[in-house]
Amino acid sequence: MDHESPAIDISLLKFSYPGGQAVLDIPELKVNRGEKVFIHGPSGSGKTTLLGVLSGILNADSGRVSVHGVDLANVSSRERDIFRGDHVGYIFQMFNLIPYLSVIENIILPCSISERRKANLAGRNPEVAAQVIAKRLDISHLLPKSITELSVGEQQRVAAARALIGAPKLLIADEPTSALDVDHRDEFIALLNSVAEESRATVLFVSHDQSLARHFHRQLSLPTLNRAATLRGGRRP
Amino acid sequence: MIIFKLAVKSLAMRRVVTSLTIISIALSTALLMVVERVRVSAHDSFTGAISQTDLIIGARGGALPLLLNAVFHIGTPAANMKFATFEQIKADPKTAWAVPITMGDSHRGYRVVATTGDFFAHFRTRRDHILEFASGNFSEQTFTAVVGSSVARRLNYKLGDKLALSHGIGEVSFHNHDDHPFRVGGILQATGSPVDRSIFVPLSGIEAIHTGWHDGAPPRRDHAVPSDLLAAEKFVIDEISAVFVGARSKADILAMQRYWGDYKKEPLTAVIPGVALDELWEGLAYGEEALRLVAVFVVLVGLTGMLVSVYNSLNERRREMAILRSLGATPRVIFGLLVTEAGILVGLGAALGVVLTRVLLVGIQPMVANQFGFYLAVDGFSSVEIIYFCATLISGLLLGAIPAWRAYRQSLSDGLVIRL
Numbered sequence: 001m002d003h004e005s006p007a008i009d010i011s012l013l014k015f016s017y018p019g020g021q022a023v024l025d026i027p028e029l030k031v032n033r034g035e036k037v038f039i040h041g042p043s044g045s046g047k048t049t050l051l052g053v054l055s056g057i058l059n060a061d062s063g064r065v066s067v068h069g070v071d072l073a074n075v076s077s078r079e080r081d082i083f084r085g086d087h088v089g090y091i092f093q094m095f096n097l098i099p100y101l102s103v104i105e106n107i108i109l110p111c112s113i114s115e116r117r118k119a120n121l122a123g124r125n126p127e128v129a130a131q132v133i134a135k136r137l138d139i140s141h142l143l144p145k146s147i148t149e150l151s152v153g154e155q156q157r158v159a160a161a162r163a164l165i166g167a168p169k170l171l172i173a174d175e176p177t178s179a180l181d182v183d184h185r186d187e188f189i190a191l192l193n194s195v196a197e198e199s200r201a202t203v204l205f206v207s208h209d210q211s212l213a214r215h216f217h218r219q220l221s222l223p224t225l226n227r228a229a230t231l232r233g234g235r236r237p
Numbered sequence: 238m239i240i241f242k243l244a245v246k247s248l249a250m251r252r253v254v255t256s257l258t259i260i261s262i263a264l265s266t267a268l269l270m271v272v273e274r275v276r277v278s279a280h281d282s283f284t285g286a287i288s289q290t291d292l293i294i295g296a297r298g299g300a301l302p303l304l305l306n307a308v309f310h311i312g313t314p315a316a317n318m319k320f321a322t323f324e325q326i327k328a329d330p331k332t333a334w335a336v337p338i339t340m341g342d343s344h345r346g347y348r349v350v351a352t353t354g355d356f357f358a359h360f361r362t363r364r365d366h367i368l369e370f371a372s373g374n375f376s377e378q379t380f381t382a383v384v385g386s387s388v389a390r391r392l393n394y395k396l397g398d399k400l401a402l403s404h405g406i407g408e409v410s411f412h413n414h415d416d417h418p419f420r421v422g423g424i425l426q427a428t429g430s431p432v433d434r435s436i437f438v439p440l441s442g443i444e445a446i447h448t449g450w451h452d453g454a455p456p457r458r459d460h461a462v463p464s465d466l467l468a469a470e471k472f473v474i475d476e477i478s479a480v481f482v483g484a485r486s487k488a489d490i491l492a493m494q495r496y497w498g499d500y501k502k503e504p505l506t507a508v509i510p511g512v513a514l515d516e517l518w519e520g521l522a523y524g525e526e527a528l529r530l531v532a533v534f535v536v537l538v539g540l541t542g543m544l545v546s547v548y549n550s551l552n553e554r555r556r557e558m559a560i561l562r563s564l565g566a567t568p569r570v571i572f573g574l575l576v577t578e579a580g581i582l583v584g585l586g587a588a589l590g591v592v593l594t595r596v597l598l599v600g601i602q603p604m605v606a607n608q609f610g611f612y613l614a615v616d617g618f619s620s621v622e623i624i625y626f627c628a629t630l631i632s633g634l635l636l637g638a639i640p641a642w643r644a645y646r647q648s649l650s651d652g653l654v655i656r657l
Binding site (some may be wrong): 054057078092110113 | 247329559
């Protein structure tokens with residue numbers, strides 16, 4: 001991992017699902033380290049697929065997908081899985097939490113799966129680190145609760161705590177606020193951004209709601225970036 | 238480690254299905270193990286019904302009826318043999334000991350064996366157990382009886398109780414020898430053999446109660462002989478049913494069998510009980526195999542229940558798999574998680590099955606001893622049981638690989654897409 005390369009450096013990326021048309025065709029996309037980028041795109045523009053490629057779940061057919069200097073298009077799926085565990089925090093639209101684990105167990109889960117995330121705690125015990133980050137996200141009072149007792153907004157904050165524990169380099173948020181009302185939405189994004197800033201993570205925030213763009217350094221329009229999206233009307237869900 | 242923790246927590250959340258699955262595996266493995274235990278115990282007590290008796294000699298007839306009648310008290314006694322022949326057998330230099338028995342009477346469905354005190358000195362059951370008295374002793378006095386442990390318990394007999402023998406061997410008799418009751422002089426300890434269900438009287442006793450009989454018909458009431466008169470009499474015994482023989486040297490047994498089988502003065506049959514019992518058991522083995530096969534299938538059904546419960550959970554767990562993948566879990570971890578869950582279910586189920594087996598065996602032990610007269614061993618683990626336990630675990634893990642493989646494929650195709 002070199003320290004000079006941009007957070008994300010995509011060139012000539014092509015991706016299609018097996019037997020299907022091209023879903024992604026991105027000539028170039030660069031995101032600097034520590035940058036907070038808002039990616040906007042209507043459904044069908046390839047948002048989820050792009051996030052899959054960036055997190056190493058999906059493998060590009062061709063081109064370069066460099067994340068912090070590692071070209072994900074050129075490593076094995078196992079290495080991509082480990083890379084994701086080590087360097088990517090991921091927040092889903094909803095249902096982020098594992099139902100049979102408690103709130104705190106959900107938050108510390110990345111430290112059990114990834115050695116790197118645990119090492120990044122700088123010797124702190126994962127429970128202690130979880131308490132620190134929970135305090136920062138104002139969810140300390142939720143720690144003893146069970147997942148089923150949480151509201152949607154509370155669940156998303158717990159998901160944010162889990163995505164940020166152990167200081168991953170890249171935070172990917174896939175429409176994390178779509179289930180929240182307007183007040184909570186802005187509050188959530190502001191909090192997420194400030195905590196991400198403290199751990200110097202690059203933020204990639206995807207949403208179809210353009211009014212959220214003001215929270216970010218830069219706004220990218222996926223239909224503009226992705227030539228495949230302009231060619232076809234729809235894509236796989 | 239994290240996989241194991243996740244598996245435990247996930248099973249704990251679905252605790253109703255989890256416990257039902259564990260119970261069904263436990264019940265099916267317990268059935269398999271109980272069947273195995275009963276099979277082995279039945280075999281042991283069957284072939285161990287008589288031990289250290291080298292030959293059984295009776296009147297010429299089938300070897301099997303002689304064996305069944307003399308050892309298991311099954312079937313009607315064949316023809317009698319002469320008491321004089323018994324004396325010849327006993328006098329033979331190759332003979333270490335010889336004990337005569339006479340059968341034909343019963344008491345409330347239990348066979349009466351008339352014999353001598355030597356019977357208690359030489360007769361051995363399973364694992365060379367000597368017959369031991371819980372109380373009293375065998376007496377050569379005409380109207381005393383020794384009862385087996387089951388007889389004593391079932392009929393609640395204590396020392397000094399009186400019992401009347403019945404003529405013939407049916408549960409219901411047309412003639413009771415109630416004019417000459419016997420006194421209980423001894424009670425045997427349980428042996429887990431047909432001895433428990435027998436009543437032993439001296440040879441003179443059987444002669445005595447049939448005194449005055451003509452052509453198989455009892456004397457008229459007014460011609461009956463009083464007991465005290467009979468008790469004092471010295472009976473001359475003419476006939477007996479069979480002889481148990483011990484050889485001085487094991488090497489002589491075959492020669493002795495041939496000699497007495499070809500005995501010129503009286504047509505006889507001689508059986509080596511150990512060999513004959515093994516042969517007989519082999520003949521019954523197909524039933525045993527069928528039973529075992531059924532038990533194996535029941536275990537497969539139990540394991541299939543596990544398979545179904547893990548498989549059913551997969552759809553509702555796609556979200557969970559996507560979350561784990563997003564946290565860097567490889568598809569192999571997903572596979573491992575589901576196999577671990579199957580392993581925990583089968584492991585706990587089989588372990589509970591072992592416990593259940595012990596409980597069941599202890600529970601049915603008295604019933605089996607009473608109804609079937611054999612002793613169920615509950616101690617230790619046989620190698621077959623350990624093999625069954627391991628086979629259950631391994632087949633459970635193999636079956637568990639089926640849903641795990643599906644989850645593996647599913648997590649590859651779903652990726653981070655959360656499908657509900």
